[in-house]
Amino acid sequence: MYYDFYAGGSEDQHTLRENVEAFQRITLRPRILLDVSKIDMSTSILGYKTSAPIMIAPTSMHKLAHPEGEVLTAKAAAACNVIMGLSFTSTCTIEEVASSCNAVRFFQLYVYKRREISALMVKRAERTGFKAILLTVDTPKLGRREADIKNKMIAPQLKNFEGLLSTEVHDSEGSNLEAFASNTLDPSFSWKDIVWLKSITKLPILIKGVLTREDAIKAMEIGVEGIIVSNHGARQLDYVPATIDALEEVVLAVEGRITVLFDGGIRRGTDVFKALALGAKAVMIGRPVVYGLAAKGEYGVKRVIEMLKDELELTMALAGCPTLNDITRNHVRTQVDNRHCRL
Numbered sequence: 001m002y003y004d005f006y007a008g009g010s011e012d013q014h015t016l017r018e019n020v021e022a023f024q025r026i027t028l029r030p031r032i033l034l035d036v037s038k039i040d041m042s043t044s045i046l047g048y049k050t051s052a053p054i055m056i057a058p059t060s061m062h063k064l065a066h067p068e069g070e071v072l073t074a075k076a077a078a079a080c081n082v083i084m085g086l087s088f089t090s091t092c093t094i095e096e097v098a099s100s101c102n103a104v105r106f107f108q109l110y111v112y113k114r115r116e117i118s119a120l121m122v123k124r125a126e127r128t129g130f131k132a133i134l135l136t137v138d139t140p141k142l143g144r145r146e147a148d149i150k151n152k153m154i155a156p157q158l159k160n161f162e163g164l165l166s167t168e169v170h171d172s173e174g175s176n177l178e179a180f181a182s183n184t185l186d187p188s189f190s191w192k193d194i195v196w197l198k199s200i201t202k203l204p205i206l207i208k209g210v211l212t213r214e215d216a217i218k219a220m221e222i223g224v225e226g227i228i229v230s231n232h233g234a235r236q237l238d239y240v241p242a243t244i245d246a247l248e249e250v251v252l253a254v255e256g257r258i259t260v261l262f263d264g265g266i267r268r269g270t271d272v273f274k275a276l277a278l279g280a281k282a283v284m285i286g287r288p289v290v291y292g293l294a295a296k297g298e299y300g301v302k303r304v305i306e307m308l309k310d311e312l313e314l315t316m317a318l319a320g321c322p323t324l325n326d327i328t329r330n331h332v333r334t335q336v337d338n339r340h341c342r343l
């Protein structure tokens with residue numbers, strides 16, 4: 001329940017509704033009479049084989065959802081053979097998650113005013129076998145989260161910072177998380193810091209939070225391995241577009257040169273299919289995973305992933321796509337297509 005307050009957001013946030021509703025405005029264009037007796041959903045993300053183009057998005061503080069936290073989420077990822085994104089602000093340590101199972105893990109990074117803390121986390125992630133850095137770039141400051149302010153959100157101790165930084169904030173009247181974020185996040189963080197990040201790690205870097213062609217091109221120029229089309233689950237700037245409406249612009253700008261991942265509003269296998277048809281290599285799942293964790297621990301997360309995989313498999317069969325490579329732009333019809341009478 002506590003996690004629901006934190007994850008839910010305010011009902012009057014435009015983008016929160018849009019992220020889900022925009023999927024509902026996209027229709028499918030199935031092809032018929034193709035042999036779909038065998039469906040292959042397996043893929044490779046940055047060279048790591050996974051059972052489906054589905055990953056776990058980094059979301060903070062899993063112990064608010066379940067007392068064993070991120071360790072259980074990682075075990076579910078391993079059991080389903082999908083990649084887990086671990087949040088910088090997790091409630092289990094990087095080392096606890098790494099030693100709990102053999103899931104392929106990517107580490108999500110924030111850049112703090114105290115750069116040495118971010119650098120140390122990167123080193124810990126490298127040492128413990130994380131395979132990539134997901135650098136979140138849409139949070140120079142925390143967005144205005146009215147539910148957190150109203151509920152006087154108190155962040156638990158964030159385990160990676162124990163002995164380095166306390167999450168206790170004494171002078172905050174509203175959201176303690178917001179106060180912690182403004183003490184720690186660096187609003188001066190900019191493109192030049194990506195050069196710094198590249199200088200301290202050999203891990204591939206994916207920039208999380210790209211919504212425009214201009215930024216996609218800049219990201220490629222600076223030499224990152226991938227971008228994640230994301231609006232942070234509509235938790236940062238309200239009135240940005242639904243991510244599914246921003247995806248194609250970014251995909252067209254990138255022209256296949258780097259990996260494009262996607263998140264925001266995926267609730268069904270048909271949503272996964274639509275994001276793939278519009279050019280994403282894979283999708284990341286945020287809230288459904290933590291709701292599964294809150295409801296039934298590791299089993300709950302597994303069920304969420306399995307349900308999405310089952311639904312994707314059925315969608316591929318009924319749309320005439322035996323493999324992921326068979327899913328094309330022509331398999332969906334968007335509002336833009338309708339306006340221009342395309343397809």
Ligand SMILES: Cc1cc2nc3c(=O)[nH]c(=O)nc-3n(C[C@H](O)[C@H](O)[C@H](O)COP(=O)(O)O)c2cc1C
Nearest residue numbers: 007057058059060087136232233264265285286287
């Ligand atoms: C409760 C919650 C916590 C989150 N924490 C983080 C985080 O620590 N770092 C980050 O980059 N994104 C974070 N996100 C954003 C997710 O990575 C992802 O972009 C978003 O949840 C995708 O949308 P969805 O929840 O509709 O699947 C968080 C999202 C939620 C709902």
Ligand SMILES: CCCCCCC(=O)C(=O)O
Nearest residue numbers: 060089180181184185235
């Ligand atoms: C550095 C403190 C901010 C953590 C925010 C976690 C997050 O990304 C989210 O809640 O969304």
